[in-house]
Amino acid sequence: MxxxxxxxxxxxxxxxxxxxxxxxxxxxxxxxYSAARLRDNVERFRSAFPSAETDLAFSVKACSNLSILRLLAGEGLLFDIVSAGELERLRRAGVTADRIVFAGAGKRADEIRAGLAAGIREFNVESVGEAGRLNAIAGELKTRAAVALRFNPDVDARTHTYISTGRGEDKFGVTTAEIKGLTSNWEAEFANLDLHGLHVHVGSQIREVAVWPEVVAVVEGLIDVLPSALADGLKSVNFGGGFAIDYETSEIAIDLPGVAEVLGEFAARRDVRVMIEPGRALAxxxxxxxxxxxxxxxxxxxxxxxxxxxxxxxxxxxxxxxxxxxxxxxxxxxxxxxxxxxxxxxxxxxxxxxxxxxxxxxxxxxxxxxxxxxxxxxxxxxxxxxxxxxxxxxxxxxxxxxxxxxxxxxxxxxxxxx
Ligand SMILES: Cc1ncc(COP(=O)(O)O)c(C=O)c1O
Structure with missing residues (x-):
């Protein structure tokens, strides 16, 4: 013991x-909390994922104390949020809005307004309804929103059912069929949204590198069915978090360089940047x-x-x-x-x-x-x-x-x- x-x-x-x-x-x-261990975890990710092609974000929901956020901001991280409350935490921690991406399946209108007013880096849009709401509010505020579509890839992360988020039955993200519908007439229907990315997060406590090529394959299949103007305009794909730790040894329990290789090859093949947003493995x-x-x-x-x-x-x-x-x-x-x-x-x-x-x-x-x-x-x-x-x-x-x-x-x- x-x-x-x-x-x-x-x-x-x-x-x-x-x-x-x-x-x-x-x-x-x-x-x-140990500041030294937080920094050591950041270093492990940085040494596995070359920063020239990968943006490293921290998933605020994992640990949202202002001092921890300031420490990680000092290490140059971006941040993934899921509520206006987390946005406010980052504002108070002194993090600039261009380092914040906003996910979450149920963003209220006031939360969308807060994100737009702050000028965040990207909204990860999770439903057809959210795209419409975001477009309308951006129009009202006479601004534009940078958008990544959160895609439900229907891949089983082979983890606990409560923390599995990328199976077809899960509530998160939009399906391939919904993305086809959304993008078929994008410029006319969503005139205030700049689609520049895709987002996938299939779950937490993922131990198998083999899950990642599966996710990449589905993402590539999706890119291939996007209207070519939109596919050509894609700048980044956010692959979410989910990197396991072993609660028996306290060590990161997935081969990070192995995942980095899979994502790096994808980034090179498609000429896009890659983002990852671990929570657990960092904190x-x-x-x-x-x-x-x-x-x-x-x-x-x-x-x-x-x-x-x-x-x-x-x-x-x-x-x-x-x-x-x-x-x-x-x-x-x-x-x-x-x-x-x-x-x-x-x-x-x-x-x-x-x-x-x-x-x-x-x-x-x-x-x-x-x-x-x-x-x-x-x-x-x-x-x-x-x-x-x-x-x-x-x-x-x-x-x-x-x-x-x-x-x-x-x-x-x-x-x-x-
Ligand atoms: C969209 C998104 N990104 C990142 C994470 C962080 O996951 P983890 O703590 O497993 O790295 C979560 C966790 O639920 C999430 O929903």
Whole structure:
């Protein structure tokens, strides 16, 4: 469960003393991120994907704290957003609009207006209705919108069904037939839209390089049926995110140079730029969730540790059956292991962080780190059971920096006191 490798990797990127200090100073539950590991992840992508042909974006939904966005902006990344809220985060982080692409299957009119007013780089249009709405609003605002059509390639990413987004049955994107309809009379019907790209994102946690040639083949088939003026005008294809990490080792679990080769050949063949927009592979292993054991019980031969983090802080185990390694921080738990459930205080039997994992006998007050919680951790947190969301801390060269204060009860209840 927690061998020397895990402890040394935790120590390398976070420093176990720093984690103990963070828990003391800011109390638990607490999200802690490593600036060094975020930068190392960016470097892995940069060295696999030559920037001369590939734009690297970060998918904001994975981890949207302003300080993390500023750090990644400083590394030169573009950003993929799915709401006006994420657009506002980037504005406050000082990111210029020409670095922002806007996806999402249900953009409201006010969100489209916000994107147009900001002058974002590209709208990833996901339906026939959205193309019409975007064209009309751009007309009203006397502006033009740069558009990539998000294409549903009907390719199975061979991943968890909840995070598979490119099968024919999934709600995302437009089908080949819809694209044919949309583009048959583009200039007349969508006079305010400049079609300059395509966008595909087939899902998350993709481990097989072989998925990418399949996606490329479908994209090329689509380009071949576009009216030639539009096909010739294509400048870029955004292949989305989805690069897997291995939650057993915290490492990126897909051969990035292998994917880069497939996409690079496509870019050369079609004379277009390529964009990718990972979320998880850039942020997951750069964050841990610290939690303390509150109470211990014994249930049918299992040790049950009730900790102060719950599905409200990290919903992935409850939602997807995701498995995050959990390790003790700063000693205090060693010796023979017994099957252990690590559960939260929320009133749901589904409220667990780990089930049946081997753990030594724990003590009340033991500090634990839930690994690889940096992506889809805090951003999916909730206030269920009227639990204030935790603070977030960044470990950088200068030490620990609070990057989001813990919510107060007033933050939660105040809006109802009308
Ligand atoms: C359009 C789009 N791009 C990128 C991502 C990021 O995916 P991942 O975190 O798996 O890299 C998502 C995730 O849902 C997405 O919907």
């Amino acid at each position: 927690f061998d020397a490798m895990e402890s040394s990797s935790l120590d390398r990127w976070f420093g176990t003393e720093r984690l103990s200090e963070a828990a003391e100073r800011f109390t638990t539950p607490l999200y802690v 997951a292993n750069a964050g841990v969730l610290l939690t303390r054991v509150q109470y211990l019980k014994e249930r049918g031969g299992r040790q049950v540790a009730i900790v102060d983090a719950a599905m409200t802080e990290l919903i992935r185990p409850a939602l997807y059956g995701a498995k995050h390694r959990i390790v003790p921080v700063g000693g205090g738990a060693s010796g023979e292991t017994i099957p252990t459930d690590i559960v939260g205080p929320v009133c749901e039997s589904g409220d667990f962080l780990a089930r049946g994992v081997p753990f030594p006998k724990l003590n009340g007050g033991q500090l634990l780190a839930v690994l690889d919680a940096g992506a889809y951790g805090f951003t999916m947190s909730s206030n269920y059971n009227t639990r204030p969301r935790p603070a977030e801390v960044l470990i950088e060269e200068g030490g620990l920096r609070l990057i989001r204060r813990r919510e107060s009860l007033d933050d939660l209840i105040g809006p109802e006191e009308l």
